[in-house]
Amino acid sequence: MQRHITSVVIAVFLIASVVLAFQAHNKVAHEMTRQKHIDAFDSYMKVVPKFIHQHKPYRSDRFPLPPFAMLFVAPFTLLSRPDAQAAWVLCKPLFFIPIFFLARSIVQRSCGPIVPAAIALIIAGWFFPVIGDIQEGQMNLLMLLPLAIGLWMAQNPRPAHQIAAGLLVAMAICIKVTPLAFLAYFLFRRRWLLSSFIVLGSALWLFVVPGIFFGFAQNMLWMHQWTGLMIKPYIFHDVIKFPNGESIPELVLRFFSHESAWKTFHNGHVVWHYVNIMAISPKLAHLIGRLILGVIALAGIFWARKSVPSFYCRRYPLEIACIGAFMLWASERTWVPHYVTLIFALMAVGMIASDKLATVRSQKIAWWALIAVALLMPLTSELAKIFGHDGRHYTDCADVVIWCSFILVAAILLAKFNPPGLAWKDSYASDLPSPSPKSFS
Numbered sequence: 001m002q003r004h005i006t007s008v009v010i011a012v013f014l015i016a017s018v019v020l021a022f023q024a025h026n027k028v029a030h031e032m033t034r035q036k037h038i039d040a041f042d043s044y045m046k047v048v049p050k051f052i053h054q055h056k057p058y059r060s061d062r063f064p065l066p067p068f069a070m071l072f073v074a075p076f077t078l079l080s081r082p083d084a085q086a087a088w089v090l091c092k093p094l095f096f097i098p099i100f101f102l103a104r105s106i107v108q109r110s111c112g113p114i115v116p117a118a119i120a121l122i123i124a125g126w127f128f129p130v131i132g133d134i135q136e137g138q139m140n141l142l143m144l145l146p147l148a149i150g151l152w153m154a155q156n157p158r159p160a161h162q163i164a165a166g167l168l169v170a171m172a173i174c175i176k177v178t179p180l181a182f183l184a185y186f187l188f189r190r191r192w193l194l195s196s197f198i199v200l201g202s203a204l205w206l207f208v209v210p211g212i213f214f215g216f217a218q219n220m221l222w223m224h225q226w227t228g229l230m231i232k233p234y235i236f237h238d239v240i241k242f243p244n245g246e247s248i249p250e251l252v253l254r255f256f257s258h259e260s261a262w263k264t265f266h267n268g269h270v271v272w273h274y275v276n277i278m279a280i281s282p283k284l285a286h287l288i289g290r291l292i293l294g295v296i297a298l299a300g301i302f303w304a305r306k307s308v309p310s311f312y313c314r315r316y317p318l319e320i321a322c323i324g325a326f327m328l329w330a331s332e333r334t335w336v337p338h339y340v341t342l343i344f345a346l347m348a349v350g351m352i353a354s355d356k357l358a359t360v361r362s363q364k365i366a367w368w369a370l371i372a373v374a375l376l377m378p379l380t381s382e383l384a385k386i387f388g389h390d391g392r393h394y395t396d397c398a399d400v401v402i403w404c405s406f407i408l409v410a411a412i413l414l415a416k417f418n419p420p421g422l423a424w425k426d427s428y429a430s431d432l433p434s435p436s437p438k439s440f441s
Contacts, residue, residue: 010097013130017092020131020134021085021086021087021090028042028085038085040136041076041084041085041088041137042081043063044062044063045081047063048070048077051063051222052074055218057221058228064333065139066175066206066210066222066226067210068175068209069175070210072142092141096130098148098149099141102151106317107348107351109155110312110313111351111354112355113354114350114351118350118370119350121350121370122347122350124377125342125346125370126340128336129336129337129338129401130340132336132380133337133340136337139176140176140338140341143179144172144340146169146171147179148343150166150169150171150172151344153165154169155311162191162197163193163197165194165197166194166196166200167204169186169194170197170204171205173202173205174205177230177231178330179327181323181330182198182323185320188301188304189307207223234332245331246328246336246399246401247332247334248292249286249289249293249330250332252289253286255276255277255278256276256278256280257282260272261276293326296329303322306424307424309425313424314417318348318412318423321344321349321408321412322413324342325405325409328342329402329405345412346370348408348412353370355417357418359416361414361416362415365410365414368411372404377400377404
C-alpha cells in the first residue's frame with residue numbers, strides 16, 4: 001500500500017515538473033523581450049557568465065552563494081536562458097525523490113516503517129515548499145541532497161561512512177551556509193571524525209575545488225567579497241535585508257518595528273504595507289530576535305543533554321529534525337522554498353505517529369501536527385487568495401511556514417515512549433550486524 005501511494009505521488013511530482021519546465025521556458029522566453037528575469041535561477045543565468053568570463057566582483061546579492069556554487073550553475077549557461085530554465089526544473093526530480101527516500105530511510109533505520117496515512121500527510125505538507133523551490137528557481141533542493149545523503153551515512157559508525165558523511169554535509173554548507181548548524185550538532189554529539197571532515201570538507205569545497213577551476217587568487221578575492229557582502233553584515237552589524245522573510249529575526253522585525261511587510265504599486269506609485277503592532281527600533285528588534293534564538297538553542301541543548309549510543313536510536317531523526325528547523329529559524333534569508341528542509345521534521349513526526357511504542361498522547365499530537373501542516377501549507381500558494389486579493393501577502397506575513405515548523409517541533413519535543421528512555425536506545429537496527437542496504441528502498 002505504501003509503495004503504491006509513493007509511486008503515485010512520485011508520478012504526480014514528475015508530471016508537475018515537466019509541466020513547470022515548459023511553463024518556465026515560456027515565461028523566460030516572454031520576459032527576455034522586456035529585459036527582465038523571472039526568478040533566482042534566471043538571474044544566475046545573467047550574472048554567472050560575467051563572473052566566469054569577466055571576473056566580475058561580488059557587488060550585490062544577485063548571486064548570493066559562494067563561488068563554489070557557480071560550478072553547479074556554470075554548465076547551464078551554455079544553454080539559452082529559456083532552455084536553461086527548463087533543464088534546471090527537469091533536474092529537480094533528481095534531487096527531491098532521493099531526498100524523500102533518504103529521509104524516510106533514516107527513520108526506518110531508527111524505528112521502523114511509517115504508515116501509509118502518515119506518508120500521505122508528509123507528502124501533502126512537503127508538496128508546496130518543493131513546488132515553491134521549483135517555481136522560484138531556488139538552490140535549496142540542490143543543497144538538501146548532499147545534506148540528506150550525509151545525514152543518512154552518518155548513522156553508520158564505520159570510519160569510511162563518517163568521512164563520507166562529513167564531506168557531504170560540508171558540501172551542503174558550502175552551497176548554503178545554514179547547514180553549519182549540523183556541525184555544531186555533531187560536535188555536541190562528540191562525533192569527532194565526522195566533525196573533522198566537515199571542517200576539512202568545507203575547506204576543500206570552498207577553496208581547493210573552485211580554486212582549481214577559477215584560479216586560487218580569483219577564488220580568494222571572490223570569497224573575501226562574498227563574506228563581506230553576505231556574512232559579515234548579518235553577524236557583526238545586525239543587518240536584516242528582508243523583513244518580509246520567514247525566520248524568527250525577520251518575524252520579530254516585521255511585527256515589532258516599523259519595517260514594511262510588502263509593497264504594491266498603485267497608479268505608478270509604490271504603496272508600503274505594514275503589520276507591526278509595536279514600533280521599537282530595528283536594532284532592538286534584531287537583538288530580541290537573536291536572544292530568542294539563543295534561548296531556543298540553550299533549550300535544545302538541555303533537551304538533548306543525554307548521550308545516545310548510536311545514531312540508530314529514535315533520538316537521531318528527532319534531533320536532526322529540530323536542527324533542520326532551527327537553521328531555518330536563524331537564517332537571514334528564509335523563504336517558503338527554504339522550508340523543503342522540513343522533510344526531516346515531517347518524517348520524524350510521521351515516525352512518532354506510526355510508532356506503537358509511542359504513548360497514545362504522543363501519537364495523537366503527531367497526527368494532529370501532520371494534519372495541521374497539510375492544511376496550512378497550501379496557504380503559501382495562490383490558494384491564499386481565498387482571503388482576498390492580498391491574501392497571499394497576509395499569509396506570508398503571518399508566517400504560515402514558520403508556524404508549521406513550530407507545530408512539528410512541538411510534536412517532537414512532546415513525544416514520549418514506553419518504556420521511558422526507549423528513544424535513547426538502539427531500537428530498530430541494534431540487532432543488525434551492519435546497516436541494511438535494503439533500508440534505503
